Amino acid sequence: MSDLLAVSDLSVCFGDRAAARDVSFVMGRERVGIVGESGAGKSMLGRAIMGLLPPGAAMTGRVRFDGADFSPEMRGKRIALVLQDPRFSLNPAMPVGAQIAEVLRAHRSLSARNAETEALRLLDAVRIRDAEQVYRRYPHQLSGGMGQRAMIAMMLAPDPDLLIADEPTSALDASVAGGILSLLDAEVARRGMGILLISHDLDLVATFCDRVMVMKDGEIVETLPARDLAAAQHSYTRQLLAARLKLEA
Ligand SMILES: Nc1ncnc2c1ncn2[C@@H]1O[C@H](COP(=O)(O)OP(=O)(O)OP(=O)(O)O)[C@@H](O)[C@H]1O
Numbered sequence: 001m002s003d004l005l006a007v008s009d010l011s012v013c014f015g016d017r018a019a020a021r022d023v024s025f026v027m028g029r030e031r032v033g034i035v036g037e038s039g040a041g042k043s044m045l046g047r048a049i050m051g052l053l054p055p056g057a058a059m060t061g062r063v064r065f066d067g068a069d070f071s072p073e074m075r076g077k078r079i080a081l082v083l084q085d086p087r088f089s090l091n092p093a094m095p096v097g098a099q100i101a102e103v104l105r106a107h108r109s110l111s112a113r114n115a116e117t118e119a120l121r122l123l124d125a126v127r128i129r130d131a132e133q134v135y136r137r138y139p140h141q142l143s144g145g146m147g148q149r150a151m152i153a154m155m156l157a158p159d160p161d162l163l164i165a166d167e168p169t170s171a172l173d174a175s176v177a178g179g180i181l182s183l184l185d186a187e188v189a190r191r192g193m194g195i196l197l198i199s200h201d202l203d204l205v206a207t208f209c210d211r212v213m214v215m216k217d218g219e220i221v222e223t224l225p226a227r228d229l230a231a232a233q234h235s236y237t238r239q240l241l242a243a244r245l246k247l248e249a
């Protein structure tokens with residue numbers, strides 16, 4: 001069986017500065033975390049996999065998805081990306097419910113009425129209270145946390161095989177974040193979706209993921225089972241763990 005995602009020698013450069021350097025890894029329908037300090041290149045790696053880099057970024061290397069070279073047609077439908085900042089993913093000129101319904105009609109060929117019902121169900125599933133009302137709101141009428149949840153609903157709408165989630169719960173309080181992670185967990189279990197979870201939160205990744213990749217200055221310096229994270233031996237990973245304890249103290 002081919003891997004769900006195979007990344008080889010992926011580099012992202014801004015001029016002569018590398019944001020990601022010779023990154024290679026494979027993953028299946030599992031939960032893989034990427035951790036590393038701010039600026040390590042986590043977001044650029046996630047965006048490079050989707051071919052969605054900011055202007056000025058040059059990418060080299062190869063991304064294969066489910067046995068084929070990545071192509072832009074896979075975007076959204078088979079691989080979805082939850083961006084760190086939802087404001088860049090939601091269309092400001094359209095109510096959120098209509099956006100989700102549009103995705104459902106396009107990718108899952110639902111009728112208008114069924115798309116609306118399913119969009120409401122998704123908003124409810126991402127723990128949005130009063131989904132009926134939020135359905136009709138424009139993105140600027142949502143709080144940051146609500147926008148993040150609306151985006152997660154939109155990204156799950158086409159039933160992707162792989163979800164790349166860049167700090168998907170950073171704007172949410174702990175109980176809502178926990179609810180979103182259980183929802184993602186259920187999707188992994190229900191139909192074998194793969195998740196690449198980018199997060200600076202080592203505890204969250206240790207609890208939620210199967211494996212963790214540790215990124216430093218654009219490179220993956222260590223990959224380990226998530227349950228072994230707290231006992232990691234690599235000096236950089238130990239530094240990250242120590243920094244976390246300092247913040248908690
Ligand atoms: N548009 C850009 N132009 C130039 N350099 C950029 C741009 N976006 C990111 N970079 C650089 O790429 C490197 C990696 O950035 P990236 O956003 O991937 O970090 P990150 O690990 O996601 O950090 P954070 O945890 O803060 O989100 C950084 O050094 C950053 O300065």
Ligand SMILES: [Mg+2]
Pocket residue numbers: 042043044084166
């Ligand atoms: Mg980032």
